[in-house]
Amino acid sequence: MFETETREGVLRVGREGARWLSTGWDGGEWRADAAYNVSVPEGFDRTDLDAYLAERRRSAGFDDPGPALLTGVALRHARGARCGPVSAVATAGVSNPAALPMDPDGEPAEGDGGPSDSDSDASDSDFDSGPEIGTVNVVVGTDRALAPGALPNLLAVAVEAKTATLLAETGFPGTTSDAVVAACDPAGEETTFSGSATEVGACARVCVREAVRAGLESRYGDATDATIPESVADADYGATATRRATVFTP
Secondary structure, eight states: OOEEEEETTEEEEEEEEEEEEESSTTOEEEEEEEEEEEEOOTTOOOOOHHHHHHHHHHHHTOOOOOOEEEEOSOGGGOEEEEETTEEEEEEEOOSSEEEOOSOTTSOOSSOOOBOOOOOOSOOSTTOSOOOOOOOEEEEEEESSEEOTTHHHHHHHHHHHHHHHHHHHHHSOSEETTOEEEEEEOTTSOEESOOSTTSHHHHHHHHHHHHHHHHHHHHHHSTTSSOOOOSSSTTSSSBEEOOOOOOOOOO
16 A cells, blocks of 8 residues: 655655656656655745755655645645555645636626635644645555556546545535646556546545545634635635637537
8 A cells, every 4th residue: 555654744655666647746657656745835936846846855854756746735634545455645725716617608606816826724843824725636546557548547537536526525626726646556466447437446536535525624624714715706816717618519
C-alpha cells in the first residue's frame, strides 16, 4: 500500500518505483518513489516552483523527487481512505468554487469572481494561517501494475469521484485550482483495465469519495469557523462558466 507521512507542511505519499500521472505543476508522467502535496504559507508569491518545491522537500527531510501539488489548505485537514488495492489522500478547500450552470439560457445565478490558484489556511508550524482560498487535491494509488491506458483512466475515475462528491457536499463540481495525481506499482499484479466496474476503479471511487468527504468535514465541520460559500458570488474568488458553445454534428 502507498505510505503517507507529513512534516512541516509537506505530505509525502510513497511507493518505491511507482508510476505517477499528475495534472499539477510540472505534471505528466513520472517514475519516482514519492509524490507530494505541499501547503503554501500566507502571501505565497513564488514563481520558481521547481526550486521552491525542492526547498520544501529538503526542509521537511524528504530527499526523493517526485510530482507535487500545491495547496493552501492546512495539512492537518488532509484525510485518507483505503479499499482493496487502492488508497487515496485528499485536501479539500472550496473558497474558490468553479460553477458550471446547467441552464445556460437563463441568467447566471452566480458572478464570476476571477480564478485563483493559491490558497491558505496553511499547515503546521509556520503554516497555520492565511486567506481562505480553496483547492481540492487528490493523490490516488493502486498496488496493481496498470496497463498504459489504465493509469490515465484511473486519473479520470478519480476526477469523476471527486466531482460527484463535491457536487453532493458543496453544490460545486470543483474549484479553479483542483489537481489530481494517480499512481500504480509496476511490480504489482498486472491489470489491464481500471474503469468504474473493475476492482481498481470501484475501489478508487469510494476511496476518493471518503477522503474528499472527510477532508471537507475537517476543513468546514462544526469544530471550525470556516464555511462553504453558497455561490460563486458569495466567495472571495471563483469562476462561473457563462459562455455558450456551438453544437455541431460530426
